[in-house]
Amino acid sequence: MRTNGTLTLNGRTCTIEEEDQSLLELARREGVEIPTFCYHSELSVYGACRLCMVDVEGMGVVTSCSTAPRPGMVVRTQTGEIRQMRRVAVELLLASHDTACPTCPKSASCQLQSLSQSLGIENVRFRNLREKVPVDDSSHAIVRNPNRCVLCGDCVRICSEVQGIGALDFVGRGRDVAIMPAFGKGLADVECVGCGQCAAFCPTAALVPRSEVEQAHAFLDDPDKVVVAQIAPAVRVALGEHFGMESGSIVTGQIVAALRALGFDKVYDTCWAADLTVMEETHEFFSRRRAHAESGNGGEPRALFTSCCPAWVRCAEQYYPDLLPQISTCRSPQQMFGSLAKEILPQQFGIDPGDLVVVSIMPCTAKKMEASLPAFERDGRRDVDLVLTTGELAKMIDGAHLRFRDLEPSSLDLPFGFKTGAAVIFGASGGVTEAVLRLAAEELGGERSDAPQFPVVRGSKGLLETELKVAGNTLRLAVVHGLKNAQELATAVLEGKAKYDLVEVMACPGGCVSGAGQPPTERSSRKARTRALHDADSMLQLHKSQDNTVLMQTIRELGGTGSEEAHRLLHTEHVHRRRIRGEGMSFSSIAEASGPPPLKISVCVGTSCYLKGAQDLLYGLIRHVRDRELDGLVDVEATFCFEQCDRGPTISVGGKLLHRCKLKDALEALETEMDERSIDVGKEFVATPPTGS
Amino acid sequence: MSKASCAHAHQDDTPSRTFEKVCQILDCHGRRSARLIPILQEIQREYRYLPEPVLTYVATSLGIPPARVYGVATFYSFFTLKPKGKHVVHLCDGTACHVSHSLHILDALRKRLGLPEGKETTEDMLFTVETVACLGACGLSPVMVVDGKVHGSLTPETAVEVIEKILAEEEAQ
Structure with a gap:
């Protein structure tokens, strides 16, 4: 084995391993804890928080996160000087911090709080010079409270480095520096996809999942409402951690008991809808391939992308309009559940549809955004009324003073509580693919088994590519998590550089098990939760969605998979969405006060149209207006996204939309409109004789 | 100041002329995000400030998030997001x-x-x-x-x- 020498750490001789990029990593591997805010093994090294300082003989005090270990170094992680420096650093952070800790949602799990305690800071000697700024609660998923920010930049880096979105960044400098979305807008008005990883990485409560606990209590307290819950797979392997149980403890029974104690009338399982998703999506997969074969277009059928993860769907809707036809039209399991619950249960319970309340318990913040979409509303009522994260449920259980660990396990209600193991593994990256394969392999004529397993699609790699041979067919599969990985893959697919049959995308690293609504996630807990989901699958009697007899009954009543009724209730349409809300740019000279309003021409300069040549269109139109001396009569403006990206470049001439517009078409439309206008203007002159000179 | 300015001297400063110059500036820098600062400098010379829609347009054409452009524009005191005097x-x-x-x-x-x-x-x-x-x-x-x-x-x-x-x-x- 190759060694890289040794160094002395707190008087102990340690070997420098290949993987030790920094003194911090080496120390942690050796079991020596060094505090940090801004270091994360999955993000780039930033060196901003100055808490990880160590003393290196001959070098003095250095940040251990950004110092590479070298042979012969003598490193001390605890000296009087370092302790003093850490204390001052934390004290300064506390000075400009909103220290209303008892009412803070992160209280008890806040890293600033625990660090302050462990450093023994009992008094802050400095005055707060920062003025309080408003809280941004525009987003359905995340609440941003800048008054609690320590400027570690974790959110900035996770959003751009892992998710490839970059919705947050540093703004200003010196003591005015702050982290915010572009132009200080609310998170709802920018490209945030709601994945919430910023909140998961935030050491304080500057970014937290939006809490809807109070609304949940209001529903539960209302005697007219029948409140039903659905529990996502990943919740059952994480909630126990909040109550001091080991990572990966399966606590389904206790969750059901807790929900009943909280006043839920029925407790169902999102897994039931996940089984349904498998049936619908596999049906869609094969019918798309058949349609391709029958179309006679030749070539290979295009890859089908999964649609279970709302943050991914949002990402695609904003950045990849040309990919949308390849994304499964299946609603996510949460929304399939909501839709069917609202369709079936009121009649079954003999209640008014308005009195049924569906609450989801999810590991995810993007699900909050998804449930609020108008597409998932019927008759003004949401299919899923409320989404609570694992963390919110934990707070409700705490609030009701239930002793979670001592609760007598209870079982899920039928019919929507019945599931197979295929659905349970949805919560881990690769799970959707494996669940689909358990059906698809049989459909392709593969060997039949009661408990088929496809470990080739499991694993923690950001992008997993594999080929699977089934009865003479080859399926090319890709399993990707982390939206930056997904975006790279999407680009490769669109450019024809990568070819697959099925692509599973999950926004969060490792899939839903490390969703932003979960208890704090470490690499080890992610692993334990994933393993627990596979264990839960193994412990169930059934492992294939097609074996879910209770579900099959429902599907038959709907008219079968892929039926018209199934489409109405279980599928959706993906729409293009603009990334940032803002005003367009007008290029006309200041309009004259008199005369008719100018003809308005808007050219979309959103990313998609831009890439398809919108700038040349804009250019040509502006030139034309100038050459024809139409300034004042025609107002050309650049606007950001008509949300019709697939047919871009798009322009609007006097309110009429022109798709796949070429300059020639645009100028023709302009002239036609102007001709019509001059006729109208002429008429006006006849109709109203001039009054006075 | 950057050594080579991409936009030509002022002819007139109608909004459309100014926008044409923005496009010229972007093209001249090959729409490379590494050129963000000189691009913003030259755009500010045209508008005397950095209007929000123009910054969003710059972000789109350079393929970077608007938040990054906003971050750079607010970091340097040379840049201003409010219109400045002549x-x-x-x-x-x-x-x-x-x-x-x-x-x-x-x-x-x-x-x-x-x-x-x-x-x-x-x-x-x-x-x-x-x-x-x-x-x-x-x-x-x-x-x-x-x-x-x-x-x-x-x-x-x-x-x-x-x-x-x-x-x-x-x-x-």
Whole structure:
């Protein structure tokens, strides 16, 4: 084995391993804890928080996160000087911090709080010079409270480095520096996809999942409402951690008991809808391939992308309009559940549809955004009324003073509580693919088994590519998590550089098990939760969605998979969405006060149209207006996204939309409109004789 | 200042001409995100500030998030997101200028231009008066730069004279 020498750490001789990029990593591997805010093994090294300082003989005090270990170094992680420096650093952070800790949602799990305690800071000697700024609660998923920010930049880096979105960044400098979305807008008005990883990485409560606990209590307290819950797979392997149980403890029974104690009338399982998703999506997969074969277009059928993860769907809707036809039209399991619950249960319970309340318990913040979409509303009522994260449920259980660990396990209600193991593994990256394969392999004529397993699609790699041979067919599969990985893959697919049959995308690293609504996630807990989901699958009697007899009954009543009724209730349409809300740019000279309003021409300069040549269109139109001396009569403006990206470049001439517009078409439309206008203007002159000179 | 400017000299400054220049600037820099700062410098020369929709457009064309462009635009004090006056006065308030009473000069300038508390730009958009940390010309203290031209060893009276001269020229036009 190759060694890289040794160094002395707190008087102990340690070997420098290949993987030790920094003194911090080496120390942690050796079991020596060094505090940090801004270091994360999955993000780039930033060196901003100055808490990880160590003393290196001959070098003095250095940040251990950004110092590479070298042979012969003598490193001390605890000296009087370092302790003093850490204390001052934390004290300064506390000075400009909103220290209303008892009412803070992160209280008890806040890293600033625990660090302050462990450093023994009992008094802050400095005055707060920062003025309080408003809280941004525009987003359905995340609440941003800048008054609690320590400027570690974790959110900035996770959003751009892992998710490839970059919705947050540093703004200003010196003591005015702050982290915010572009132009200080609310998170709802920018490209945030709601994945919430910023909140998961935030050491304080500057970014937290939006809490809807109070609304949940209001529903539960209302005697007219029948409140039903659905529990996502990943919740059952994480909630126990909040109550001091080991990572990966399966606590389904206790969750059901807790929900009943909280006043839920029925407790169902999102897994039931996940089984349904498998049936619908596999049906869609094969019918798309058949349609391709029958179309006679030749070539290979295009890859089908999964649609279970709302943050991914949002990402695609904003950045990849040309990919949308390849994304499964299946609603996510949460929304399939909501839709069917609202369709079936009121009649079954003999209640008014308005009195049924569906609450989801999810590991995810993007699900909050998804449930609020108008597409998932019927008759003004949401299919899923409320989404609570694992963390919110934990707070409700705490609030009701239930002793979670001592609760007598209870079982899920039928019919929507019945599931197979295929659905349970949805919560881990690769799970959707494996669940689909358990059906698809049989459909392709593969060997039949009661408990088929496809470990080739499991694993923690950001992008997993594999080929699977089934009865003479080859399926090319890709399993990707982390939206930056997904975006790279999407680009490769669109450019024809990568070819697959099925692509599973999950926004969060490792899939839903490390969703932003979960208890704090470490690499080890992610692993334990994933393993627990596979264990839960193994412990169930059934492992294939097609074996879910209770579900099959429902599907038959709907008219079968892929039926018209199934489409109405279980599928959706993906729409293009603009990334940032803002005003367009007008290029006309200041309009004259008199005369008719100018003809308005808007050219979309959103990313998609831009890439398809919108700038040349804009250019040509502006030139034309100038050459024809139409300034004042025609107002050309650049606007950001008509949300019709697939047919871009798009322009609007006097309110009429022109798709796949070429300059020639645009100028023709302009002239036609102007001709019509001059006729109208002429008429006006006849109709109203001039009054006075 | 960047060595090569992409946009040609001012012909007129209608919104459409200015936008054409933005496109020229972007093209000239090959729409490379590494060129963001020079691009913003040149755009600011056209608009005298950085309008939000233009920054969003720049982000789109460079393929980077608008938040990154906004972050860069707010980091450097050279950039401004508020419209500035036609003539920009940078009065130095670094240590050397400060001890030679630069603030008296600031008071005199603001009084002459009738700038109310908290405002840096005159109502008629003719003047913007800003202080900067150090112009690096301490030998000339107190010093100010007006439209790129350095005026040193100032008194409140000589500083106001510089303004009067510009006002007279504006009047004549």
